[in-house]
Amino acid sequence: MASGTYRDEARALIETIDDAAADALLKGAVDLHVHSGPSTMPRQVDHFQATEEAAAAGMRGILFKDHHYSVAPFIPIMDRMIGHLGVAMYSGLVLNNSVGGLNPFVVDAQLKMGAKLIWMPTAQSANHIRSSRRKSRLASNVALKPSPGLSVVDAYGELLDEVKEILDSVAEFDAILSSGHLHISEIWTLFEEAKRRGVKRLLVNHPMYGLHFTYEDITQLAELGALIEQSACLYIDSRFNVFSPQELKEHVLAAGVKHSSIGSDLGQVDNPTPVEGMRQAIKLCLALGFSEDDVRTMVKDNPARLVGLES
Template structure:
């Protein structure tokens, strides 16, 4: 019954989102897309079905006037391919970034892999996502990361030992992230793990902290979001969870609450899109912009979240 109730709520939320999105004209959204960055693009190739490949993602971003995108795949890093892509796609003037997700499929919590990837240009290191212990526990009865390739069962990864202390290999990884001034993402760890991780990271000199979709699967409270933002992390909301997407699980009202918990100054929006049967990353960003305007956020608020804050965390000058 509870599962059925969630499905009904999700359909209702999508209808609410559609209605609010329709209130804002395309010209407004397109204007606010100029110079925007999407730091959560799931283009292909991938183990999972993708609607657009990396080249198409760049081309569509360029057509929308966006400034940059960051490619994320749960099972490999796009970072080593960025120089080749830049040679082919550089004329679009879209900054391209990627990084490494520390799942078992990429080496897990392996400081040697992290070191090599950072030296190949990785801009962001995500903690484990689909193969984190928290993700495996949280999604045991609902799996949204549907793959067209059945991967081997994976042991759950955690960044802490049995006493709740940060593992030595993770400390070594944090030192490398600090050395390269890269971004550290929470991945899909539990909020308790993230607090421990980010405290250790800051102590070791990591300056760029990012939390992805805190209210989905990470077990954040509103107080956690507020305090994490005050701690210095950028809080990224995933558009796919709020717009006209098959991943929609939150109401428009909750989007506003989730943003305000951190504050606009500490918030960003990434599409978290690229999957089949969903809006494209650019269309997801466009819908999220419209939804924010319809919810009462100002155009300056939206620019802060989709342009300025993402630019700052990847090390670009704010336009």
């Protein structure tokens, strides 16, 4: 999947930035895209290790994401065990078939157990499955039995009633709504209805990776109020690298720094750790000409604001 040329370009730029500059910006950072374990897929760090490494780097918060279960009910236990490290811990629910799909009852229960973020379907979305079958950029999920593809719209392109119920619950709890791995056409329908129903926290993950966004879509969804998160793993020295450094700059500028964030999207084996991925992303952004204030906005201020961490 990775482009050797792009990885070489990224590595060369990353090496031009001093560790101290990146480490200073890593302090206080919030990573809303940590794939630690246990999981159905191999992970190099578990949730405790991910938190410990974040604390060692001086980070302020992390959000655990698994495609097939919610870590949210375990956060109080983890807080009792490692809360003294001073890292705010969050999680949420991805609405894949493995957890009940587009089920308002499951969403209601998870929000009442502390889920901070509700992702629309990812690895079991219809868009993801179609993309995987035609060998485009979205990676297939081979760990589970084949799953029917999930869409938030009906055959006429109208939002499903059960999704409207889910949006009402997200609004009630002031939780974050992520578009998951839906197709851009579905995302527009979803987010416009979400805004009408009072959802205030909107998140788009890796818009140019398998979701069929245009640059105009990024700009307009940012204007709608969505935070546009770029996944570090797609740009740095990672086996998931599929974009050039210049494309990272273009993707960020399409939304604008004030509407952008960076999450590691890491935790897989044979990849940088989430903390190392964030460090590399910070270095890459600095090397691309983003100021320290720009980087601080994307790795600290914007994700902290989205998750509700007071300054």
